[in-house]
Amino acid sequence: MVAFYGKDFSSRMLIGTALYPSPAIMQRAIRASGAEIVTVSLRRESAGGRIGSAFWDLIRELNVTVLPNTAGCRSVREAITTAELARELFSTAWIKLEVIGDDETLQPDPVGLVEAAQILTKDGFEVFPYCTEDLTVALRLREAGCRVIMPWAAPIGSARGIINRDALKLLRTRLPDVALVVDAGLGAPSHAADALELGYDAVLLNTAIAKAADPVAMANAFRLAVEAGRIGYEAGLMGPRDFASPSTPVVGTPFWHAVS
Amino acid sequence: MLVVLNGERTEIVARNLAALLSEKDFAHTHVAIAVNQRVVPRAAWPVTALNSGDQIEIITPRQGG
Numbered sequence: 001m002v003a004f005y006g007k008d009f010s011s012r013m014l015i016g017t018a019l020y021p022s023p024a025i026m027q028r029a030i031r032a033s034g035a036e037i038v039t040v041s042l043r044r045e046s047a048g049g050r051i052g053s054a055f056w057d058l059i060r061e062l063n064v065t066v067l068p069n070t071a072g073c074r075s076v077r078e079a080i081t082t083a084e085l086a087r088e089l090f091s092t093a094w095i096k097l098e099v100i101g102d103d104e105t106l107q108p109d110p111v112g113l114v115e116a117a118q119i120l121t122k123d124g125f126e127v128f129p130y131c132t133e134d135l136t137v138a139l140r141l142r143e144a145g146c147r148v149i150m151p152w153a154a155p156i157g158s159a160r161g162i163i164n165r166d167a168l169k170l171l172r173t174r175l176p177d178v179a180l181v182v183d184a185g186l187g188a189p190s191h192a193a194d195a196l197e198l199g200y201d202a203v204l205l206n207t208a209i210a211k212a213a214d215p216v217a218m219a220n221a222f223r224l225a226v227e228a229g230r231i232g233y234e235a236g237l238m239g240p241r242d243f244a245s246p247s248t249p250v251v252g253t254p255f256w257h258a259v260s
Numbered sequence: 261m262l263v264v265l266n267g268e269r270t271e272i273v274a275r276n277l278a279a280l281l282s283e284k285d286f287a288h289t290h291v292a293i294a295v296n297q298r299v300v301p302r303a304a305w306p307v308t309a310l311n312s313g314d315q316i317e318i319i320t321p322r323q324g325g
Contacts, residue, residue: 016325026323041324044266044317045291052320053290059321069324077297084299085319089292156325206325 002201004148004179005094005126007065009036012196013226014067014181015219016206023058025215030062033209033219037065039096041072042085067128069096074109076116083120095120096128096150106156106184110137114144121145130183133167135174142178149175150183150204153195157207159187162194172199189218189225196229197237264315278306280316292319 001008015035020026030038040059045052059066068086073079076099083095099116101109108131117127121144129141133151141149151171154160162168163185172180182195183204192203205222212218250256263272265284274280277300281287293300294317300308310316 016323018323018325020323039324041322042292042319043322045286045289045320046266050289052322055323056290056321068321071324081294081297081299085292085294085317088299088301089290089319089321204325 002179004037004128009065010034011036011223011226012202012230013192013222014039014202014204015209016204017055017059018206019210020215021210023055026210027058027062029209029215029219030064032216032223033205034223035064037067038062039067039069039204039206040090041069042082042089065094066090066092067094067096068092069130070098072100073098074100076112076119079112079116080119083116083125087125093124093126094128095125096130098130108132108152110134113137114140117141117144117146128181133164133171135167135170138171138175138178142175146178148179148181150181152184153182153191154185156184158185159208160185161187161191162198165198168195168200169198189221192222193225193229193232196226197232199233202226261310261312263310263313266316266318272310275310276306277304277308277310277316280310281305281318286318290320293317294319 001010002012011034013033013035014037015030015033016039017026068090070079070082073082079099086095097116099109099112101107113129113131117129120127127146128148128150129146130150131137138149153162179201181202181204182200186192186205187208195203209215209219261272263270272280274283296315
């Protein structure tokens with residue numbers, strides 16, 4: 001089990017709802033992933049349109065917990081207003097907080113992120129901030145009241161896996177009381193297993209599943225990888241060694257110390 | 261009266277938010293609304309007066325990561 005702001009979940013995967021080939025495949029992939037939390041965004045509804053309502057019906061059929069995001073926000077003000085709209089729309093205090101600082105890398109704006117997290121937490125929100133692997137920013141987010149922190153593995157949609165392993169390990173060591181979720185940049189099931197093996201509480205996936213040739217099969221593969229990674233972490237991984245160490249017993253080896 | 265509705269200058273007859281939703285065929289959709297970057301709770305839509313130049317955002321759930 002993993003807990004986010006006092007709510008328990010059996011799955012350690014959060015999944016996005018964007019970029020799937022069709023709404024039906026999105027639903028099947030989410031079910032195959034076993035994820036109990038899905039991320040959604042907020043966008044303008046077209047006049048007379050039913051686009052948002054149709055999408056919302058699909059999500060409600062899945063019977064999952066919704067984590068709305070502030071994707072696309074580039075200022076503290078935009079992020080806060082979007083969070084307030086999300087609270088009104090979904091009747092939830094949860095918000096995946098994104099304050100983007102650079103359009104090319106979609107790198108979070110750490111200054112704006114911390115400021116927005118402080119304001120939202122004081123206003124009763126339960127904030128899931130999307131951040132880089134920077135330790136100081138993570139510490140400030142914890143001070144701001146965040147009990148979940150979501151550093152990237154690599155830029156959003158890049159499928160590169162964990163780039164800065166040492167920094168992510170350091171976050172895990174220094175923030176034992178915070179639920180840590182690797183949020184972006186995972187491309188393969190092995191990347192997800194990697195994050196769980198480092199002791200991360202969960203991963204958040206979207207593009208790697210939605211853009212796979214078979215999103216439903218890939219969702220299942222990620223589900224298995226997340227489970228394997230967590231079990232591996234709990235089982236206690238041996239540390240790396242600089243030199244070889246034989247696994248087959250040496251004692252009793254034929255011809256050992258044979259006199260020539 | 262002229263307002264900015266979801267980023268577009270729009271001529272409306274309605275004088276409050278609830279009437280605007282009916283006028284623009286948003287009734288019975290799952291939306292949240294901000295007027296001039298302030299969120300207006302659903303219960304306040306019928307009593308929220310609109311003024312010329314107001315910036316109104318009608319927001320709905322959408323796919324996201």
